[in-house]
Amino acid sequence: MDGPREGAGPVTGSYPGHAARARRLILEYLPVVDCVVEVLDARIPVSSRHPEMPGLVRGKPLVIALNKADLADPDATRAWASAYREAGQPAWPVQSRRGTGFGPLRHSVGRLSRVTLEREAARGRRPRPPRIVVVGIPNVGKSSLLNRLLGRARARTGGVPGITRGPQWIRAGELEVLDMPGVLWPQPADGERAVRLALTGALAAGTYDSLEVARWLVRWLRGRAPGALPAESWTAGGELPPDCDAVLGAMARRWRFVGAGGLPDVGRAAERLILEFRAGRLGRLTLDDPPAGGHPTA
Ligand SMILES: Nc1nc2c(ncn2[C@@H]2O[C@H](COP(=O)(O)OP(=O)(O)OP(=O)(O)O)[C@@H](O)[C@H]2O)c(=O)[nH]1
Ligand SMILES: [Mg+2]
Structure with missing residues (x-):
């Protein structure tokens, strides 16, 4: 997985x-x-x-x-x-x-x-x-x-x-x-920190790739809280598609986001998934894990 x-x-x-x-x-x-x-x-x-x-x-x-x-x-x-x-x-x-x-x-x-x-x-x-x-x-x-x-x-x-x-x-x-x-601008932000900042809305639109950010979120949810993935991600048989693009594709089909050539518009599904996360519609989620030893690693 x-x-x-x-x-x-x-x-x-x-x-x-x-x-x-x-x-x-x-x-x-x-x-x-x-x-x-x-x-x-x-x-x-x-x-x-x-x-x-x-x-x-x-x-x-x-x-x-x-x-x-x-x-x-x-x-x-x-x-x-x-x-x-x-x-x-x-x-x-x-x-x-x-x-x-x-x-x-x-x-x-x-x-x-x-x-x-x-x-x-x-x-x-x-x-x-x-x-x-x-x-x-x-x-x-x-x-x-x-x-x-x-x-x-x-x-x-x-x-x-x-x-x-x-x-x-x-x-x-x-x-x-x-x-x-x-x-305070969140610079320098890179890697996972930047993705988390993009997800929560701290970065200006257009400064990040929403498809990559949504892929990261699908992977994170899949590993941590699969039940929080929107109902549209799952197949009729209750399975999750094998990879994150297929999950986003399933969402795009169910949300009727159609792109070029009649294919599912995965980019639009990515944007919608990010908005669902921001609004709390995927549930109450914390992306930074609390420190095991009790001390924040800021
Ligand atoms: N769910 C939720 N939303 C909040 C809370 N506090 C603020 N918001 C929302 O977060 C968004 C940003 O809030 P602002 O108070 O404008 O944030 P800011 O830090 O002053 O933003 P900038 O001035 O743009 O840097 C708004 O849509 C607020 O309604 C909260 O406790 N819970
Ligand atoms: Mg303000």
Whole structure:
């Protein structure tokens, strides 16, 4: 049986010019924040980490939010969160779309920020709420998490340019949040990490080969969770076709995706399979295996 392949390289990735600017802005504002919240995708708790983290935040307290926990395997999420915490890195599962899991996250941020605040108070400075900034790779849910943290005091938006004239602090209950979600580009990403980033939607469309990514997913599902493959993958006799292209072909036929010469349009089936995965319609799946020894291998 064909298992997930090591070192598959269907993804080229991209490094937009403004990525460097976003990174510079994060570094510029770092000295004035008390705590950084790094948003990860709970389906890929290592692959969605920026390769430079935690070094990039230069010793500032860091709290990890394992977001989109509703889409990930709950046991794996619990194992990942504990593994990070056992390694000394606070990490809490959250669902920014539904707004759940924010109690422990806020508590952690408050506790870690207290060190700086108490030092300031000892020097006679006026008390102030902890200041935080939210960072993470594209599409992990930074804005959703920020808006959950802000509650009703939403970040200002508008249809005309110039509404946000620069990063600004927004007071949200016990916190002050910097309205500048830091986008960290997931470069360098290659092999399996890139495939996982493509699957969860962190890479821009057109920067990866969806057929190769879907093939990887079929192989992975076949090895790990065959029951999660769409019903359209199986033959009437309850068998899975012998290789991943045949599985995608079966899906294309059942979904009536017809390509050139009347053949099944495997490329369209690949795209649909990726969308089914992203929407959670294949079930709650975690693509990064929790570490056996308990320590994340970031
Ligand atoms: N299922 C689920 N979807 C979520 C969750 N949080 C965010 N999303 C969805 O993920 C997508 C991206 O969310 P955003 O908050 O825009 O992510 P972002 O990191 O700010 O994205 P960029 O600004 O493009 O980098 C949106 O469709 C959200 O609705 C969650 O907890 N669960
Ligand atoms: Mg955003």
